[in-house]
Amino acid sequence: MQIPHIDNAPPGEPLQDVTGVILAGGRSSRMGRDKALLEVDGVPLFERVLSVMTPLFSRLLIAGERPDLARPDLPFVPDIYPGSALGGLHAGLTAAETQWIFVAACDMPYPDPALIRQILALRFGYDVVVPRTATGLEPLFALYGKGCLAPMEAMLRQGSCRIYDFYDEVRVRVLTAEELPAGADRAFVNINTPTDYGRATERKP
Template identity: 25%
Template structure:
């Protein structure tokens, strides 16, 4: 699927998450060069989508973006719940999802993903065999499969549910594409901000740029 067809046919969703328990802050509002991570992600997606939405459960936090906020139908159920809710309400067959805590994702990577998309239920990148589920293309029609997983989920002792986006990927026979050998790939491309150590590493990378 070529990029010139993408903006007309696709919506995009920014997975904002919320306050990180491990970081103690809302990662999406972290300021980099005078702009928050979520503003950066929205701007990155602008050329690729008909509309851009924010997946978040604290809508008041993101009113400044002037985008429609999609709240989870299944509260407290992690990224799978966000993807399910977004696919349930989208008016497009194809949808791209990007987590806001992937600060080094670039337009070359998104273009590559789009150009290699071929009507898969899910298409996600892999770097050296590691799959990245929160940066990919998802078809609307799989929202029913996500619903079934969430409806039948149980809560583990740690308070988290026992299903994930990986379970959806397996259920709908999603595909991945290896991107490690692509010219736009740098080691930190899909670097994810989760812990204080990640934050320190992130700042170290920025100082080198």
Template identity: 35%
Template sequence: MKVTEAIVLAGGRSSRMGRDKALLPVKGQPLLIYLIAKLNGMGMRVTVSAGTPEQASMYRGLITEHLPTSGTGIVEDLFPGEGPLAGLHAALSSLQQPDYAFVLACDMPHVSSSLIGQLESHRAPDAMVVAVQGQPFHALYHTNIVPLLAGRLESGQLRMMEVLREAKAVVIEADDDDTNSAFTNLNTPEAYIAFLEQDQQ
């Protein structure tokens, strides 16, 4: 059974980039819109974890302008200022049915359907996370991990890789160049420029 929910984590401060990474132009549209459209094309409904009320308002306006019929949800952090762990917690908490969601960060422009298929094939009844070795995002998270995330947030334990260890994640190896490229991220102006140059080749 294919995963039908996706989460885009877009609540970061983008301090290394110097501007909001979700708004970076990619193929003539903001990166966030590009990702939502791509995930919708794979049959997934998207929830955007926006962090602050200000970010949520801005992203809501973008989605209304570009993808008004996409059914995209937007959530704000329930633990403000606590990074990607808080964003993941808020988004998973908002989902209505217990199931897996595909999770990626908004600065990861290469969504790999091949890798998603590999992750889906490794789901197990007691697995809260299915991820590639060393990569907490472009991964599957089950809604039953929410209490674990809440506990870590309440105690100030915010490292994503520790979450994967505590959750006893199913860890796989990406098996080709296409799936490895999924972990490209646009953290800095230099990375963004390199991505644009490669995309034009």
């Protein structure tokens, strides 16, 4: 019989064994300006993600060379292999002192804390917990464990950057579209272009 794992934090308390990682190393080339500082409802995108993640994790860091966003309790780590989101994941996971990281991109205006907790609750026994919607996997709003480091690094050394290409080599739990709560697609909205930004600012809170 499998022994159930028990979360190491009471409900509402920040987790001790997962580091929250905000991906902020992108060049924002399609947007033409720094996405992390774009405001939705008067709050910069980076701060929107940070405000959701702060109560959930006892440790947080920024993946990407962003000293402008860092603060004493929120260090940044530059990519070891620059140029891709996979490189940011690898840098965050390498720097983390915990077994797992939960990663969210800094350009997501509506991250859902309840959905994050649903993902975190599935972490035991897996290297990756990733949601899948009707449009596909959401690898930049997902959980990764230290067991991912070797296959990540092998890919990066080969110049391969498509995140889910290493999933076959690790233990993956896919959170299916049927398991996601109603309205979960809103949490996966991200802003890459001025058109995306216009749509996000037109949405109702």
